[in-house]
Amino acid sequence: MKRGFLNSSKGKKKPLYEAPTSTESSQQAIQDQEKPRPTKLPFGKVSLTTTTAYTKFDHTRVDYDSNQTVVTTIPPRDYDMPPDPDGHSAWIVRGTTKAKILNRPGYPKAVPKPSGPPAYEVRATPDMGMGALLVAPRDIGMMADSSKFKLREKYSPDEFRQIMMMECEKLLENVVQGYMQPEHREAFLALANSHQEDGSGPILGIIRTNGYKIEGLFDGPKLNEWDSNTYSAILKVGSRINHSCRPNITHQFDLDAFCMSFFAKRDIPSGEQLSYSYCYLGQSAAARQAELAPYGFSCTCPSCVNATPESDKLRTEYEQRIMATAISVARGVANKATFVSLVDLKKQLIEEGLDGTEGYPRLLQVISILCGKLGMTAEESKYLKEMKKHIL
Numbered sequence: 001m002k003r004g005f006l007n008s009s010k011g012k013k014k015p016l017y018e019a020p021t022s023t024e025s026s027q028q029a030i031q032d033q034e035k036p037r038p039t040k041l042p043f044g045k046v047s048l049t050t051t052t053a054y055t056k057f058d059h060t061r062v063d064y065d066s067n068q069t070v071v072t073t074i075p076p077r078d079y080d081m082p083p084d085p086d087g088h089s090a091w092i093v094r095g096t097t098k099a100k101i102l103n104r105p106g107y108p109k110a111v112p113k114p115s116g117p118p119a120y121e122v123r124a125t126p127d128m129g130m131g132a133l134l135v136a137p138r139d140i141g142m143m144a145d146s147s148k149f150k151l152r153e154k155y156s157p158d159e160f161r162q163i164m165m166m167e168c169e170k171l172l173e174n175v176v177q178g179y180m181q182p183e184h185r186e187a188f189l190a191l192a193n194s195h196q197e198d199g200s201g202p203i204l205g206i207i208r209t210n211g212y213k214i215e216g217l218f219d220g221p222k223l224n225e226w227d228s229n230t231y232s233a234i235l236k237v238g239s240r241i242n243h244s245c246r247p248n249i250t251h252q253f254d255l256d257a258f259c260m261s262f263f264a265k266r267d268i269p270s271g272e273q274l275s276y277s278y279c280y281l282g283q284s285a286a287a288r289q290a291e292l293a294p295y296g297f298s299c300t301c302p303s304c305v306n307a308t309p310e311s312d313k314l315r316t317e318y319e320q321r322i323m324a325t326a327i328s329v330a331r332g333v334a335n336k337a338t339f340v341s342l343v344d345l346k347k348q349l350i351e352e353g354l355d356g357t358e359g360y361p362r363l364l365q366v367i368s369i370l371c372g373k374l375g376m377t378a379e380e381s382k383y384l385k386e387m388k389k390h391i392l
């Protein structure tokens with residue numbers, strides 16, 4: 001906002017450019033970004049006077065070189081036609097990944113609609129500030145123009161980082177102005193930005209604060225070790241959802257409809273805030289707070305405020321316990337003591353707010369299998385039924 005995004009010219013009618021090819025592996029770039037930095041890094045202190053030339057291109061095109069980065073919309077927009085009623089997401093994507101989606105046999109699928117009126121409201125919260133607008137590669141901060149990578153030797157690491165962020169911000173300004181529908185742009189620029197001092201420009205800051213990892217969308221044949229070849233989705237309503245270490249919803253991205261859906265993990269009383277977890281939940285309260293630090297808040301959920309050595313132990317060990325018991329049950333261990341201990345673990349997970357995690361349905365499955373082996377048929381189907389409610 002500081003830099004006048006809302007005041008500049010309205011979204012252009014035609015696509016603006018095809019972004020340059022990225023040649024350097026993005027893995028190093030992601031590693032660089034994630035290294036802890038001793039100093040604050042204000043945005044925009046080091047700037048190059050160069051500009052990058054971009055060429056126009058066709059939104060429906062899919063025959064790209066493997067490493068070519070394109071800026072487009074999804075669904076592809078024909079500017080002589082009215083916009084799609086579900087809207088168009090701005091999309092920064094490597095060309096072969098664009099082809100992967102547009103060539104999927106199931107694409108395009110209609111965006112699923114809730115059966116009734118929205119069962120949620122977006123409301124301001126007293127201490128957490130005030131929900132796909134854009135889909136971008138996770139390594140966006142370092143991919144704007146690969147020719148800049150040779151500057152590594154000339155500048156200090158922090159200066160180099162600032163230059164890359166500045167280049168990235170130029171690309172993003174073009175995307176926000178040229179590819180977003182006006183109402184999407186307004187919603188996007190109103191999202192929170194907790195990355196004020198890590199060198200990110202205002203738009204990159206919004207992406208980093210509000211992006212959901214898209215499971216199943218990645219460049220190349222498989223996920224790399226750092227997951228740096230994945231994509232993030234910034235959502236109009238979904239990006240308004242706050243964090244809790246006791247989440248009550250989960251989400252899933254549908255590649256054919258190219259949209260995110262949210263699902264309740266338990267019955268949610270009217271008035272309770274929807275939340276999902278921004279961090280890995282199988283760790284101690286201190287480790288969770290450390291992972292949340294880039295979001296600029298300390299979690300005050302009951303599991304953080306009331307954390308004890310026992311709750312930390314439960315969190316760090318429950319997945320392993322479920323796994324180990326699953327193995328021993330599969331190997332033939334079947335006794336009442338194991339059943340009692342698993343039911344107790346279930347109770348503890350609910351109390352700790354971990355019944356929204358992936359481990360919980362796994363636990364229900366193990367209990368159900370164990371009940372089957374113990375001849376407890378009614379319990380077997382009860383736990384199986386409960387487990388199925390947790391599977392998307």
Ligand SMILES: C[S@@+](CC[C@H](N)C(=O)[O-])C[C@H]1O[C@@H](n2cnc3c(N)ncnc32)[C@H](O)[C@@H]1O
Binds near residue numbers: 130194300
């Ligand atoms: C993805 S946004 C969530 C929506 C945001 N609250 C808003 O008003 O648009 C992430 C930011 O929301 C705030 N936030 C999210 N969860 C929070 C929590 N549990 N406690 C305090 N602030 C939180 C932090 O400022 C964080 O950087």
